Amino acid sequence: MTAELPPFVPGVFQAGASGPVLLGSRCGSCQQHFFPACELCPDCLSATSTAELGAHGRIYSHTVVRTKPPLGLPAPYAVGYVDLDDCGLRVFALLDPALVGRLQIGLPVRLAVAPLGTDQHGQPCLRPYFTAEPA
Amino acid sequence: MNDVYVIGVGMTPFRRAAREDLAGLGRIAALEALRDAGLTPAAIGGGYFANVLGPQLTGEVTAGQFVLASIGVRRVPIVNVENACSSGSTALWLAVNGIRAGEFDVALVLGAEKMSVPGLGLLRGGSEELETQLGMVMPASFALRAARYLHEFEVTPAALAQVAVKNRRHAALNPLAQFREPVTLAQVLDSPLIADPITRLQCCPTADGAAAAVLASGRVARADRRAVRVDAAVLCTGSYQNPTDLVRWETDRRGSRMAYERAGIGPEDLDVVECHDAFTIAEVLHTEALGLCGPGEGARLAVEGATALGGRIPVNVSGGLLSRGHPLGATGCAQLIEIVQQLRGAGGARQVEGARVGLAQCMGGDQSGDAKSCTVFVASR
Structure with a gap:
């Protein structure tokens, strides 16, 4: 059961009402969002709290890595930067390996979570990635 | 001082x-x-x-x-x-x-x-960094810049690849360079894809x-x-501002501007430049950040010969990281050495005639679409 697999690292995504959402931080004082999550706002050093960053966005840039993949990822695998709709952040992310050959800048994508590669101990784990929005 | x-x-x-x-x-x-x-x-x-x-x-x-x-x-x-x-x-x-x-x-x-050493593999950031755990490897970070660059400025992959051809031609004139055999544009483009659109011959060797x-x-x-004389020595660090612009590299521009200010010169005063061409796209972005041309014009410099030996502003006449090779800790020193030799008039077959002012630019590390470290030196005689 995939549901029993651990996340690749804790605190990067969680289940939302309509699928997984990406987690980051929000500054309690200046309200900026951050990804990856951080404990202190780098501008005002106020404490941050965990914030949902949403699940939808568009591809800003993408590439397919064709060398021997790290972390038990598939060969080839795809990564990119995604501009998130809700918070305006541009986040580095894995992209659905099944999208190789169909990746395009501007493509609308949504977050998915599935078994993908291995964790630091070489064990299978869940990883978040962006896949194409249903047509 | x-x-x-x-x-x-x-x-x-x-x-x-x-x-x-x-x-x-x-x-x-x-x-x-x-x-x-x-x-x-x-x-x-x-x-x-x-x-x-x-x-x-x-x-x-x-x-x-x-x-x-x-x-x-x-x-x-x-x-x-x-x-x-x-x-x-x-x-x-x-x-x-x-x-x-x-x-x-x-x-x-x-x-x-x-x-x-056997099994070194691709260089990555530390395992504590989230990007590393999401599959970020060095070629990918520059391939993402390249893909965005080609998209925004309607540049062809062949224009990027021309940087590798040029720097290899320079390396043929440098006895200390790792790769000295000339390569053709077709060879660069036909070498295996490492991270789209970057092919193997567009990546610097270890x-x-x-x-x-x-x-x-x-x-x-x-x-x-x-x-x-060292007219300016600048070290700066990424801002990690989000959203980051992958093709108008703020840290690169900031480091360059500080160096020009301290040296009291502008890009038009330079005779020779060494920059951190870890990948072809890197040289293109650095030439733009250094003000050698406008945004989106960097790829054209290599195509038109402006950055070749004998051109308007020769870049990486040593062969650069792409052909001189990139022993990580040594590269920053090797770049300044090339500038010193050029300014001494000791550049041998690759001497830039009458070179009096040179610049060496280097970067290190990658985080959140930014460089962790950027150095810019200006030197003159």
């Missing part, structure tokens, strides 16, 4: 599987730099040793003291420096500031790397090698007619 000059340089060939170990490579370059400066070890007031992978690959720590003691540099302050690909140039920056502050009059800066420089205050350098 003391003026700072480069009065001695030395480097090993950059190549795969050098016979020498890390210390052996370092000794060769450092001794050559000392001889070039006409100094004995007793004249050295401070030492800086740049190396990246030693602690990880062979467990070396405080390697700088070990290497420098073996060529007689003892008792004085010695600092080991790691700033990824810009370790060597960061060590130079420290030495410049040590001399400017009056801490000592002469410093020896040595960058060395031994990275021809190498073993060492490069060293002796820096001195004006007091000491006054008698040296070959001395090259």
Whole structure:
């Protein structure tokens, strides 16, 4: 059961009402969002709290890595930067390996979570990635 | 504040599987730099040793003291420096500031790397960084810039690839370069894709090698007619601002602007440039950040020959990282050495005629679509 697999690292995504959402931080004082999550706002050093960053966005840039993949990822695998709709952040992310050959800048994508590669101990784990929005 | 000059340089060939170990490579370059400066070890007031992978690959720590003691540099302050690909140039920056502050009059800066080891694989950030756990590898970080660049400026992959052809042509004129056989545009484009659109011949090779420089205050350098003056030495760090613009590199631009301001010159005053062409797209973005051309025009410089030897502003006449090779800790020193040789008129077959003002730009590390470290040096005679 995939549901029993651990996340690749804790605190990067969680289940939302309509699928997984990406987690980051929000500054309690200046309200900026951050990804990856951080404990202190780098501008005002106020404490941050965990914030949902949403699940939808568009591809800003993408590439397919064709060398021997790290972390038990598939060969080839795809990564990119995604501009998130809700918070305006541009986040580095894995992209659905099944999208190789169909990746395009501007493509609308949504977050998915599935078994993908291995964790630091070489064990299978869940990883978040962006896949194409249903047509 | 003391003026700072480069009065001695030395480097090993950059190549795969050098016979020498890390210390052996370092000794060769450092001794050559000392001889070039006409100094004995007793004249050295401070030492800086740049190396990246030693602690990880062979467990070396405080390697700088070990290497420098073996060529007689003892008792004085010695600092080991790691700033990824810009370790060597960061060590130079420290030495410049040590001399400017009056801490000592002469410093020896040595960058060395031994990275021809089985199974090294692609370089990545630390395992604690989330991007690493999401599959970020060095070629991908630049491929993402390249893909965005091609998209925004309607540039072809062939235009990017031309940078590799140009720098290989330069390397043919550099006896110390790793790859000296010319390559054609078709060979660059047809080499295996590493991370789309970057092909293998658009990635710099790993190498073993060492490069060293002796820096001195004006007091000491006054008698040296070959001395090259350091007009600006800038080290800055990424802002990690989000959203980041992958093709208008703010950190690169900020570092360049600071260097020009401090040197009191502009890009139009430069005769020769070495920049951190770890990948073809990197040279293109750096030439734009340095103001050698406008945004989106960088790829054209190589295509039109402006950045080739004999062109308007030759870039990476040493062959650059792409063809000279990239022993991480040594690269930043090797770049400044090339500028010093050019300004001395000792560039041999690759001499830029009448070169009087040169610039060396380097970057290291990658985080949140930004460089962790950026150095820019301006030097003149």
